[in-house]
Amino acid sequence: MTATATILPNRAKRNLTIAKAMAEALAQEMRRDPSVLVMGEDIAALGGVFGNTRGLLEEFGPARIRDTPISETGFIGAAVGMAAVGMRPVVELMFVDFFGVCMDAIYNMAAKNCYFSGGQSAVPMVLMTSVGGGYGDAGQHSQCLYGTFAHLPGMKVVVPSNAYDAKGLMVSAIRDNNPVIFMFHKALQGMGWLGTVQGSINDVPEDAYTVPFGQAAIARAGRDITIVGLGATVHLALDAAEELIANGIEAEVVDLRSLVPLDRATVNASVKRTGRLLVVDEDYQSYGVSGEIIASVVEAGTVLTSPPRRIAFPDIPIPFSPTLERPALPSAEKIVAAVTDMVRGGR
Amino acid sequence: MTPTRPQFLWMYETMVKSRAFEERIATAYFEGKSPVFNMANGPIPGEMHLSNGQEPCAVGVCAHLDAADFVTATHRPHHIAIAKGVDLDAMAAEIFGKKTGLSGGRGGHMHLFDARVNFACSGIIAQGMGPAVGAATAFKLRGEKRVAVAFIGEGAANQGAFHESLNLAAVWQAPVVFVIEDNGWGISVSKAQSTAVPHNDSRAAAYGMLGHRVTGNDPAAIFAVAGDAIARARAGGGPSLIEIETSRLAGHFIGDAEGYRPAGEKDALFARDPIPALRGRLLAEGMMSEAEDLAIVKRAESAVEQAIAKARAAPFPAAAEAFDHVFA
Numbered sequence: 001m002t003a004t005a006t007i008l009p010n011r012a013k014r015n016l017t018i019a020k021a022m023a024e025a026l027a028q029e030m031r032r033d034p035s036v037l038v039m040g041e042d043i044a045a046l047g048g049v050f051g052n053t054r055g056l057l058e059e060f061g062p063a064r065i066r067d068t069p070i071s072e073t074g075f076i077g078a079a080v081g082m083a084a085v086g087m088r089p090v091v092e093l094m095f096v097d098f099f100g101v102c103m104d105a106i107y108n109m110a111a112k113n114c115y116f117s118g119g120q121s122a123v124p125m126v127l128m129t130s131v132g133g134g135y136g137d138a139g140q141h142s143q144c145l146y147g148t149f150a151h152l153p154g155m156k157v158v159v160p161s162n163a164y165d166a167k168g169l170m171v172s173a174i175r176d177n178n179p180v181i182f183m184f185h186k187a188l189q190g191m192g193w194l195g196t197v198q199g200s201i202n203d204v205p206e207d208a209y210t211v212p213f214g215q216a217a218i219a220r221a222g223r224d225i226t227i228v229g230l231g232a233t234v235h236l237a238l239d240a241a242e243e244l245i246a247n248g249i250e251a252e253v254v255d256l257r258s259l260v261p262l263d264r265a266t267v268n269a270s271v272k273r274t275g276r277l278l279v280v281d282e283d284y285q286s287y288g289v290s291g292e293i294i295a296s297v298v299e300a301g302t303v304l305t306s307p308p309r310r311i312a313f314p315d316i317p318i319p320f321s322p323t324l325e326r327p328a329l330p331s332a333e334k335i336v337a338a339v340t341d342m343v344r345g346g347r
Numbered sequence: 348m349t350p351t352r353p354q355f356l357w358m359y360e361t362m363v364k365s366r367a368f369e370e371r372i373a374t375a376y377f378e379g380k381s382p383v384f385n386m387a388n389g390p391i392p393g394e395m396h397l398s399n400g401q402e403p404c405a406v407g408v409c410a411h412l413d414a415a416d417f418v419t420a421t422h423r424p425h426h427i428a429i430a431k432g433v434d435l436d437a438m439a440a441e442i443f444g445k446k447t448g449l450s451g452g453r454g455g456h457m458h459l460f461d462a463r464v465n466f467a468c469s470g471i472i473a474q475g476m477g478p479a480v481g482a483a484t485a486f487k488l489r490g491e492k493r494v495a496v497a498f499i500g501e502g503a504a505n506q507g508a509f510h511e512s513l514n515l516a517a518v519w520q521a522p523v524v525f526v527i528e529d530n531g532w533g534i535s536v537s538k539a540q541s542t543a544v545p546h547n548d549s550r551a552a553a554y555g556m557l558g559h560r561v562t563g564n565d566p567a568a569i570f571a572v573a574g575d576a577i578a579r580a581r582a583g584g585g586p587s588l589i590e591i592e593t594s595r596l597a598g599h600f601i602g603d604a605e606g607y608r609p610a611g612e613k614d615a616l617f618a619r620d621p622i623p624a625l626r627g628r629l630l631a632e633g634m635m636s637e638a639e640d641l642a643i644v645k646r647a648e649s650a651v652e653q654a655i656a657k658a659r660a661a662p663f664p665a666a667a668e669a670f671d672h673v674f675a
Contacts, residue, residue: 037488063488069518074511077477081495082485084467084478085417101507108471109478114675117460118450121467122675153673177675 017190019051021163025170040092072102111154147288168211214261222250225276240335275305285312362402364647400596405430407569419475420468439658473503476512483523502533522580530595
């Protein structure tokens, strides 16, 4: 995917999971910059419930790898204060669903202090948080909430779909002088107990590198339709694109990678080429990412040969039972059906 | 710990300056708001929370701090900002929504930031406590002798952030002091109606830290207790909690009819106004002469007049400036 441009010649491939790529980025930035530290629940001895801080306690010790009490308001607020006096804290909100107990610290404080200080006081912090469902954890541990965070001004929001991007986006996030919400999807994380979408594991250079924010990636080129995804839905779109070949349809897959800033230009240029747009988002359908992408294309005046469509999570809390949850999630089958209808049906 | 004469005089002058500042702000606030009171009108729109009566809390604590120490304050921030050394001209301009304000008019009176002296405040109850713990933890990690102080009101002691921050500060033994300005009222709800314990200093014990209550709204008594707590924090002795009995001489905001106050309460509070009380003490104990008093008042009023005049004369920000500083 996006890794090809920076793969060094004569280097053996090094396939990593997103969890390992994140941990590597954190370790490298912590070695480079003594102001970087990591805080969160179970991020030290356990190495993070989702593995992304594994090995850090051993190397950096408990002063910089800090297990916190279950006090999201307290420790995310503390991160804002640390950032105000020159640290670069990386905090983990174990599940994005827990935002309900700490959103004030995030969007009323981290996101607004730079503005309210007229630029005097930056808030260089990263909030990394797990998103996504599909494994029967029900509606308080399965949401994506991309749109919720991207909607609120003052925070950058990134969503990696693969290990290469996860490392580069994490390095960029730590070096950024703004609050960055780093949303990693559990199905891509590489934790054995959750299953892992194999496409998320890819070649990751050992040396530190950055993936800039606001640059979507063309994950697969195609001429007939643009499928826009982010995080896990990129892989659903890629699977669907592979199947669609048999139907004689060449789908282009755009991986947004970053929601704030949003690379509208790449999406618009792709849709201009293909004339068709399908957005695939695991977040709730209404008032969210899918609507924003479609609006951006429509506002740009891009001529479409069929009405734009979206496949997103319906506007219901995420249910527990597999027979309730799975049909509600986006899937490659749904994408194949929608694309076939849009291209063949001319709608 | 007793204040020295210079410390006493600094506390007095700072209290006088804060009071004078708020008197000018209140006058300006009413411009354009009569005969019909509409909060959106006049040179200072929006809510305005005055701190008159609470000045002893600010000076008694900030007398022990310098610019490098980190302070978070509340939606009622003027006295603390002035005591912490926030630039008075830029603060006044901010309150008038001017381009020359601390944030160029983006924040207003509830969102005063002066990074030069490590001061911030916010409009959300108890919000500044977490950042104070974080800043203090950073100081400790880096081996610096700086401390953080979070000012809150007594109403904030019933917020989740209060309890989380106290626990976190104690677990991490952060050099932070939490200062509760207990004026007895959370807008219209009394402390007795909202709080399960008579006084919040007792809550410190639940988090394994020292708690103190200071009565009498007396700057010297506050100075003594705060001095010990801040010195302890600076020396690595960890966090503490101080609750100060103080007076909200005004309403929650300007325009508050205060129908909820018991009859006679305001008169009693004004009879114990801390500024005349301190003036009387300084004169009686020979720490200040009448002439020195006049000079102090004149100096404070002149600084305030100048700040307000500059703020009024300053240009407003252009509409396009609203788009600046969303990101660093």
